[in-house]
């Protein structure tokens with residue numbers, strides 16, 4: 318349910334989902350409210366006055382009764398539960414004059430129906446179950462049990478090729494199962510149109526189990542693994558779980574994991590860790606719907622090239638050494654249980670193929686999900702993570718690259734950087750005159766650090782308020798307690814020690830800004846180099862699709878204003894979320910789409926950027942906010958002039 322929130326005196330109205338936090342709503346609308354404690358409710362600065370409607374608030378104790386009666390509430394402790402009009406109190410200077418609020422432009426990527434990007438998919442999975450009542454053998458009809466089974470399957474599915482089988486686990490208990498269950502069994506078949514297998518018998522279960530057809534989609538991230546359990550009879554998600562990748566103890570990024578894998582026993586240890594994380598997810602989703610892991614009939618997974626190598630126990634050593642070669646891009650079909658995954662012994666693990674050492678199956682899965690391989694429109698697909706992978710193309714061709722953007726957008730290399738979890742500053746505004754901050758944290762708790770979307774907001778706002786220049790350096794003439802020199806040079810204090818959850822001031826400094834500028838510069842240089850390699854420019858792009866969890870919170874205007882995203886019409890931007898997981902879900906549910914994943918891989922060509930001189934030239938030019946060539950950012954230029 319949606320409610321309107323009308324902010325005065327700015328006269329800005331936005332629609333929010335019922336229950337939305339009022340401070341977050343204001344931040345998303347570009348409305349500045351004093352907010353120093355991240356939304357914990359302790360600084361008492363974020364008072365607003367309700368003029369119409371009501372909010373659900375737990376801020377009563379923090380307000381005087383006269384204030385409460387007059388309609389004042391702490392924005393950070395209020396949830397929007399009806400249409401409201403709310404006034405942000407005027408701030409007053411020492412001389413009693415009102416401080417002008419400057420309208421701030423901010424815009425999330427408008428949520429659009431996923432159908433527009435990924436199309437529809439059907440509950441017609443690559444696996445199916447068939448309940449059969451076999452005729453028991455007689456002296457006249459004493460073919461083997463397996464022949465009898467195949468004969469009945471063929472009779473029930475006359476238009477399908479004769480089923481095949483290839484593994485002893487299937488046959489081991491067949492004779493007893495058939496007889497104990499009075500020849501009533503359910504057979505699990507895989508319809509694989511690819512050459513290797515066609516109508517393959519995966520397993521035989523006693524009795525009628527056709528109601529229980531479950532599939533698992535897994536996104537194998539370097540940091541987090543997510544699993545989605547799907548009822549393949551309906552296509553509905555029935556349980557979800559996620560967990561930190563337990564390899565994190567052996568390194569936060571793929572490079573340190575590869576270094577660890579080179580140690581004696583390191584590869585095996587990393588394989589065991591990722592499998593134990595997958596198993597914990599399987600146990601959790603199965604527990605939620607009270608099924609056994611052996612009830613899972615089909616598994617579809619995607620991960621980057623290094624993670625997939627580690628999962629299968631393949632040596633990733635040469636991925637990190639020039640000329641950056643993976644052992645394999647197209648992974649062999651594996652029985653999940655053979656590598657220790659909790660699953661029925663016969664169930665297959667399908668992995669999205671990779672393209673190159675740093676363009677993995679997670680990207681192929683995302684591109685597959687958004688139907689680039691079927692679309693005329695020229696699309697720029699961007700996944701902003703540690704590497705920053707990009708793909709440009711359409712149904713006829715695709716070119717892709719990894720940009721080595723570095724981990725700044727995941728909090729890496731940033732003094733108070735952190736992942737997007739509770740306490741991370743995710744949104745920030747600065748008052749253009751007082752330079753006071755408005756801090757909104759994930760979970761509305763005291764701030765602990767800065768996540769990627771917070772960093773983009775901070776840099777964009779500091780730039781707009783002329784606290785930093787276009788090279789990310791603080792203006793030295795500012796005489797303000799929050800702008801000071803610290804251990805790492807000049808910095809801005811986002812939260813004082815007493816307002817932070819870490820017992821120290823939370824700052825953003827020039828080293829952080831430099832790392833962020835390098836990361837966004839690598840992304841932008843990547844877009845330019847790929848486009849030029851196919852004789853195109855930004856104006857040829859019909860749509861830009863952002864993937865990855867990071868994209869959910871990205872503020873489009875701010876990301877453009879710092880040069881992370883190209884300055885194009887805003888309605889060309891789409892946000893897809895965890896595209897890797899989405900691709901796995903679609904493949905798991907719809908056999909037609911499942912088979913098309915091969916086509917996607919065949920269309921994609923990798924361009925190595927690491928030693929590409931064009932990339933280096935573009936990169937150097939992009940180490941500026943937003944760019945040394947302002948003609949590439951006309952809307953930002955226009956805003957500066959106005």
Ligand code: FES
Nearest residue numbers: 358360361363393
């Ligand atoms: S009391 Fe609301 S932000 Fe501090």
